[in-house]
Amino acid sequence: MTWFKIDDTAYSHPKVITAGNAALGLWLRCGAYAAQHLTEGRIPGVIAGMFGTAPQAARLVRAGLWHAAEHTCPRCPVVPAGDFLMHDFLRYNPSRASVEGTRQREADRKRTGRKTQRTRREQPADPPPFGADPATDRDDSGPDSSPNSGESAGQGPASGPDGAGASGWSRPDPTRPGEGGGGSSESADRRGLRSTSSLCALPADWEPDDALLAWAAASGNLQRLGLDGMDAATAKWRTYRGAGPARTVQQWRLDWQQWITRERPEQPPAGRRLQAVPTGGPTRAEQHAAALQAALDQMNTTSNQEGTA
Template identity: 35%
Template sequence: MAWFALDDGFDTHPKVRKAGNAAVGLFVRLGVHATKHLTEGHLDGDIVTAYGTAATIRKLIAVGMLHEAGHGCPRCPQPADGGYYIHDYLDYNKSRQQIEAAREAARKRQQRGRDTARLNRSERDSAVILNSNSRENDASFASNCGQFDPPFEGSTAGQGGPSRRDTHEGATVVPSPPLPSHNYDVADVSGGSAGSSAVDLDAYAPSPIDDDNWALTDGLRRWALSTFGPGLDLDYETAQFLDHFRGNGQRRKNWNTEWQKWIRRSAKFASERANRPPLRAVSGGYMSPEERGIF
C-alpha cells in the first residue's frame, strides 16, 4: 500500500486557497489515482476529465498544480499528448521503483516470519518425540539393570558373612524403601495416552498471530521512529513481540495496536533504565540501595 503525500501546510498554501475547494478535491483524487497505479504523477486525459469538470481542471492548470502537454514548468516532465502531470509529484511522493522495493521487502519479512513459525513448530514437535523416546529408554535401562545384579545367598545382605543384625535374636526386619517410580506421560499417536495424563498436542498448533499473517509494516516503523526516535531496536522488539504471542497462543483483535502498546512499554522501560542513578564507588565498596535512596 502506498500513500499520496500532502504536507501539513497544504491547506493554507496560496495555490490551494486560490484554486478553491472543488479544484483541490479534484487534485487530491488525481494524486491518489497516480499513487495507486504507480504512474509517478502522469495522468491520462480520460481520467482527469472523468474526475473533474472543465472549470476545476482549468483552475488547477492556472495555479500551477496540474500541467498539460507543452507546459513551461522547468522542474516537471512533459506528459503525453492529451495527458496531464501533477506538479512536483516526485518531490513529495515515492517513485514506482521505491514503492515496489518496499513491497518486496515487506513480502520477504512476512515470508521470513512464516518460515520461522514453521521451524519453531517443527522443533517443538521434534522435542516431543525425543522426550518420549528418552523416557522409553530410561524405563528400558532400569529394567535391564536388574539382569546383572549378583544374587544374595541366604539371609546375608551381600557381605562376606552374616552380620550381627542378621543373626541377632529378635531382630526386626525393616524392608528397604521402594524405589521411586516415574509416572511419565507418553503421547499416543492414535489420540489416547498412557500414564496419568497425555502430552497435549494442541499446544503445538499454529499460533494465532501467524494464522493472521501479521507482520511489521513500514507505516508502523515510521510511527515508532517519529514517536520514540531511533533508540529502540524495532526488529528485536518485534521478534520479542512475536515470541510472546506465539508462546501464549492468544489472539488480539488488532495486532498493530497491540504492537504499538508493546513498543510504548519498551520505550518506557528503556527510559527508566537510562534514568537510574549509577552506582558510586565508595571506600567500602559500592553504595547500597538505601544510600542511593531507592529504599
C-alpha cells in the first residue's frame, strides 16, 4: 500500500483556498489514485472525468495544483493531451522505482527470514550444560524482574507533542506494517484497516470495488467476459455463495477472483442474434470498470509510444 501525503498545513495553503472544496475533493481522489497505481502524479483524463467535472479540473489547473498539456512549469514533466499532472507530485511522494525497489527489498528480507527460520527448525537444539537447571538458574535481581519495580504505570518518560517519545519522532510518514513500519495486526486495526480475521456473511448487494475491477482489467478477465458477462458472473456467484457459510472479507474477495477466472463467456444459440435491449444506463460498477479499462489502455499506448521514441 502506498500513501498520498498531505501535510497538516494544506488546509490554509493559498492554492487550496483558491481551488475550493469541490475541486479539492477531485484533487484528493486523483492523488490517491496516482499513489496506488504509481503513475507519478499523472492523472488520465478518463479518471479525472470519473471522479469530478471539467470545471473542477479547470479550477485545479488555474490554482496551480494541476498541470494540463503544454504547461510551462520547469520542474514538472510533459503532460499528454487530455491528461493532467499533479504539480510537484514527486517532491512529496515516492517515485515508481522507489516504491518497487522498497517492495522488492521487503520481499527479499522476508524470504531470507523464512529461510533462516526453516534452517533453525531443521537443526537440533543444543542440550543445556551438565548440571544446569533452566527452571532455577535465573537472575531475578535485574531491574525488569518485577512489573512493579522501577517506574510505575503511567509515570514513564513524558511524550512530546503529537505523541513524540524519547526517540524524537513526532511526525512520521504513514507506512504499511509490511513496508518498514514493523507494526502488528492490532495496530493495523486501530488505523481503520479492514480486518481479515472476522467472519461475515456475503451481502446480498455485494459488488466488486475499484481494486477488484482494476484486477479484472489487468488480468484480462474484463476483456474476456465483457461488462455484461462480468455482471452476470457476479450475480451468479452471489446467488451460489449467498447461502454458504460465513467467511472473512479477504476470503470472499479471493473466492470472487477465482470464480471470475474460471467463468467462461456464454455463447449465443446457433441461428439467433443478440439484440441490444435499452436500459436505464450503465451501472456504477460498469462505469468504473470502463473508466479503469480506458485508463489502462491509454497508459499502455503512452508507454509504447515513449518506448519507440
